[in-house]
Amino acid sequence: MKSIAIDMDGVLANVYSQFVRMHAEEYGKIITAEEMSGRPEGDVFPDALKFVNSPGFFRTAPLIKDCQKILEQLNLRYSVFIVSAALEFPNSLIEKQSWLNEHFQFINWKQIVFCGSKEIIKADIMIDDHFKNLDFFTGETILFTQPHNELTDPGIHKRVNSWKEIGELFLR
Numbered sequence: 001m002k003s004i005a006i007d008m009d010g011v012l013a014n015v016y017s018q019f020v021r022m023h024a025e026e027y028g029k030i031i032t033a034e035e036m037s038g039r040p041e042g043d044v045f046p047d048a049l050k051f052v053n054s055p056g057f058f059r060t061a062p063l064i065k066d067c068q069k070i071l072e073q074l075n076l077r078y079s080v081f082i083v084s085a086a087l088e089f090p091n092s093l094i095e096k097q098s099w100l101n102e103h104f105q106f107i108n109w110k111q112i113v114f115c116g117s118k119e120i121i122k123a124d125i126m127i128d129d130h131f132k133n134l135d136f137f138t139g140e141t142i143l144f145t146q147p148h149n150e151l152t153d154p155g156i157h158k159r160v161n162s163w164k165e166i167g168e169l170f171l172r
């Protein structure tokens, strides 16, 4: 069985919708898709760091479309690991665990890898929205489209724009 390392933020968890909502609450302005396109989150949302450190940021993140259903199917055919850099923000680890338990009951605790750097991660396939995680990975690398990376050439990585596309790639 092939193993897949799957990122949380920007792949399962819709963190952009949290940023947009919190920015609107703070400044009364809705940031548009055009304004977010091709720019790092920290440039688009000056309070990004404050937001991610706010209690509930990770716990209440909405799901990215179709991820539950496709991941449940992947879980039957692959050795699935959820790999998340959860040590960067103090609140995030327990919130991320509760969030996974709520939305992905078919994922057991042994399939959850909370880490600092992802450099140590080895698997057959990695799905992530950040080049910094994919670039040193030795297996097959899938770049999940998010506003910050959508204008960048994926290079050696394969770009997918949705979970539906992940299903088409790995569930045929």
Ligand SMILES: [Mg+2]
Pocket (backbone or CB within 6 Å): 007, 008, 009, 010, 011, 128, 129, 130
């Ligand atoms: Mg991510």
